[in-house]
Every structure is written in structure tokens, then in C-alpha cells.
Amino acid sequence: MNYPRRLRQLRQRLRRSNAVALLVTHLPNVRYLCGFSGSAGVLLVTPERSLLFTDNRYREQSAQEVREAEVVIPETGGVRPLLLAEMARLKGVIAFEAEHLSVALQEELFARRRGLAVRGWVERLRERKEPEEVAAIRRAVRLASRAFPRAVAHLRPGMSERGFAARLEYELRASGAEGLSFETIVASGWHGAHVHGRASQKAIEKGELVVIDYGVLLSGYVSDMTRTLHVGTPDRRTRAVYRAVLEAQLAAIAAVRPGVRCGEVDAAARNVLAKAGLGQYFQHSTGHGVGLEIHEAPRIAAQAKEKLQAGQVITIEPGVYIPGWGGVRIEDVVAVTERGAEVLTPTPKRLLHI
């Protein structure tokens, strides 16, 4: 990971503002800038220095992980006094992450000095991934993909959604996943028409579609994939809806390349579904960036004006949700390359029936 480059870019941003430092309180941003993966730490970046403030629990871990920053750990007591002392040494305005600092902490840290509320400074740097980051996402995506057929081999009609999620999560953890990147969705039959159907105690029955949407964390980076399968032989309508969603997904992927507006990628999927008479059943956006977090820029949404850039890594995940009938969603992770797109998810996309 290229920490020196990241800090250099952040300092360029700092110089264009009227602030003398940035206080980084969002943990994924802290990790991005210095490698620290602990659950408590703030980073203070000045034009000359980068200081990670954390506590005794992370002495060993920070020594191993942190790059390009000095680690400050109080011998006793909390981190706050040391941080305030360091801030007091800086003359001028200190910028802070407005979206990631509570009013309570602002009152404590900026009681006696001016702060500058800024948004997305580090997130914007994170948007274009370094090759090493794409490789980390690819590893997470592959781990998650490999577990899929192993879990599906255990799926039987009558199994609860939560029971299947348990099996899937077991395969993921047993393959070395550090954790899940979000709550696993397993939504069968009518439940599949709920876009965010957390795995419930509902039994998965014969004749139902099952939407399975899940992801892992590996070395801090996330995966995200959705497959929809059918229990028993699918009927004509099921096959037709599935085919339309798959065509929409492939059309959106085909539209991905640097310079294309995110809204055009979204429209590519949406147009296919509209032509199939299913437009009204696709009510969410087509995708989002992934990286250290599960939802990052850019948003692949209707009318989104931002242009794709090489190095971005996004999901492409159109879906159709018909109330009372069920849902179909197909999702891959796609890297934007200089020449177009590379689909990182290796799992096949034909309609699987068990």
C-alpha cells in the first residue's frame, strides 16, 4: 500500500485549504492513511508529521501495522489529553471530518480553538484504488465466491433462511474470512421481494427463488456478491425474469469504461428491464464503489453525473422485486480498467436450480 503517496495527496488538499492539519476520526480513513486496523485511534496529519493516537491495547498491533506515522500511546489514562496537547501546539485552523465527528467530541476537542468542518477529503483519495488494493479486493471476492458452491451443496427445501446463512457464513469463516462485510441476506419466495431481506426463520420451499447477497472482509477489504437460485425446476415466468435481470447486468457491465457517466451505466441496466416490462420492479440503484468499506463512491445511480475512472472498483447489481412473487438480483464486483471493465467475481451466472 502506497502510504507516502496517500499522505502527499492529502497534504496537497490541506495546502489548498486554510487549515494547518486534518484530524482523521473515521477508522477506514485512518487505516487508509497509516495502515492501523484497530478499533480505536485518531490520526492527526500536519504538513510535516502524521501522528496516530491510540491506547495501550494496541501497542503491539500498532507497532506491526503502522506506516508513515508516529504512534502516540499514553502510559496511563486516556488518549484525549495527549491529543489536545498536540493540537494546542499547532497554530491555526484544524480541519476535521464533519461526517465522522460527533457534536460531543467536537465540543471537547474544539472548545477553545477554531475547527474547519470538511467532508470526503480522504474518501475522495480512496475512490481510485491502487493495484495492490484491487488485488486485495480480488482476494476477498475470490474467497467469497469459492464458498458459494460449498454452501449451496447443503441447501435443501425446508431449511430456514437463517440456517442456510449459517452454513454459508461457516464456509466463509472456515476459508479464512476475517468477518462479514454486512449482514448476510437470504430471502426466499415472497420474502425475496424485500430488497433488504435479512436471513429470517422462514423456510426455503420448493418452487421458490432465493436471493443470496453476502460479503466478507479480508485484509480489511470487502467483497460483495449476489446470486439468485431456484429450488426445483423454474417455470417460464421465473426463467424470463431471471434472463432479463442477467441481460440488464451484462449490459451495465458492457457500459463500464473510464469517462462514462455513472448514470449511463445505471441506464444501461434500467433500459433492458424497462424493455422487458419490468422497469417498475427495479427501484434501487445499479451499484456502488467498494474498498475498505462496503459503500464507497462512486454511486452507480440514475442521473449520476460523475464519470468513471480507471482504478475504481464497483458493484453491478440490478434486480427485480415483484411483491408477493419474489425477487431476482445478480451482482458482481467490477474493476474499472484503462480499457473498460474487469469482472472480478468468478461465480457463474446462469440460473442455478437445486
Next chain:
Amino acid sequence: MNYPRRLRQLRQRLRRSNAVALLVTHLPNVRYLCGFSGSAGVLLVTPERSLLFTDNRYREQSAQEVREAEVVIPETGGVRPLLLAEMARLKGVIAFEAEHLSVALQEELFARRRGLAVRGWVERLRERKEPEEVAAIRRAVRLASRAFPRAVAHLRPGMSERGFAARLEYELRASGAEGLSFETIVASGWHGAHVHGRASQKAIEKGELVVIDYGVLLSGYVSDMTRTLHVGTPDRRTRAVYRAVLEAQLAAIAAVRPGVRCGEVDAAARNVLAKAGLGQYFQHSTGHGVGLEIHEAPRIAAQAKEKLQAGQVITIEPGVYIPGWGGVRIEDVVAVTERGAEVLTPTPKRLLHI
């Protein structure tokens, strides 16, 4: 769940302040006050009304879950304009949760009106649990406890910590857990001396102690338990350290009753370990409240002055961590009753060896 009582108490608090309403942005607090368990929603409580603002995804769920509040869902667009319009109708100061409102959102919502930053209003109500809440925690604790022997039956020397965590989490999910209440800790041998040892790829070897600390979510309430087991026959030192930690844990539980200061409960555990010559190896606090969140008031820590009250539910979890050698921690969930304490965790505490 007694939502009318909760709202009544919150409104009493409101009357004692100079605010005309409280904006509740912390999701566990939203859930506590109206039952809504979705991942996006804010609650506005005035002396007469309680309004939940959420979005289209939660139309059905909010209709099922919400009690004692009107649900406001925009037909199109975001929640923000509706919330601002409702806030604009209130004359006077609106209180907000300073610890759970970002500066960015404060700038948006309180750009043109005065806000009052308050802390812990709802958290304080949540501290003493209703009988139905204690019952919910008990169900979560029992589910987690039942899974423990089933997972341990699969533990073999050479298995990775993460592999064992995968098995344990599988048993939890397959028993119906909605999720984990925190990242499972499995820390073996030298790794066990790290208090927060996330399950790693380290193999669990013969002759090692294994600290296993985990919890589930069930109906929104959490469990939290730790057991330490030994791979192979434990030697004299291992048995002695284990016995000291167990005695410390039992002494702390024996000290629990209404009116006792939290610091005294902590001291009860600490004194046993000090007498055993292990005081220096017990560097964290003895416990914490649990409920809708994994860390709630009260803190069972050295010098904590707060007095225990019937209805509180806390963990008791002393430990000993000897660098290079390993760790032992034993943790139960304990309900403070009118007459003393009830241990909710049924799992035995003698030193298990496999």
C-alpha cells in the same frame, strides 16, 4: 416492552430541560422508544407526539414494529425535508443526542434554529431493564450457552482460531441467532495474553489455554460470555491461575446487590487476584451493562461510584493475561435483583480440557 412508560419518563426529562423536543438519532435509542429495528430512522419526541421518520424500504417493517409513534415515510425523495418541516413547526429549542449526531448532520438540521446538545437521556432510561427485557437477554444468553458444547465437540489441536470461531458462529446462527453482538474472540496460547485477540489464523496447539469470548443478538438484545478451556491436561500453574480467576469471578458475583457501588464489585474480583499474586495481570475492568447494546451503563470498574440497582444486567468478567504465557477470562451475564444477583449464564465454569 413498555413503550408508554419509556416515553412518559423521557417526557419528564424533557420538561426539566428548556427544550420542547428531543431528536433521537441513536438507533438503539430509537428502538427502545418505539420498537423500530431498521437501520435508518430518526425519532422526534415532543410532549404530545412521537414521530418516526424512515424511508420506503421500511414501510412494511415499521407498520409491524412501531408502537406509540406515528411513522412518517416520504413518497419520493429523502426523509430530510419532512423532518426539517416538522422541526420548523416546533417553537423553541430542540434537544439532540450530542454523542450520536455528526457535525455534518447538525449543520444541516440546526442551521437555522437553536439546538441543545444533551447526553445519555435515553441511555439512562435503558439502564434498569424491564422484566421483559431481562427475559429477552436471558433468551440470548441461553441460545449462546447451548451452542458452546456443540462447538467445543469439534475442537481439535491444529485447528485455527478462525476455524473454531467459524464452527462456533455456525452453531449460533443455526440455533437462530440474528447475528453476533461483537467480533468473536478466540485467542490461544501466547495470543490469549492479548485481551482483544480476534480469532486469527494461529493454530490451537496442545498444551495451550484458549480464551473464547462471544455473543449473539436475539430480538435485538445481546448476550456476552467468555469461557477458557485447555487443550490437553493442564499443568499445576495453569490450574492455579484458572482457580484464582474463577474465585475472583465468584467473589465479584457475590458482591452484586442493589446499593453496592460498582467499584466494590470490581474490588472484590481484584482483591482475590492480588492475593494470588496476579493483580498486575488484570488490567481491564470487571464488567459492563448489556442490553440493546454490548456496552451499556453501568461500568463495573475500579473506583466507579455508581450504585447498583435492581433491574440492571451486567457482565462479570475478570481475567489474567501473562505475556508470552497466555490468558484466562471467565464471564457471565448477571441480573441485579431486589435481593442480590441472578447469574443468567448456565454454562459450567470448571476448567474444561479437551
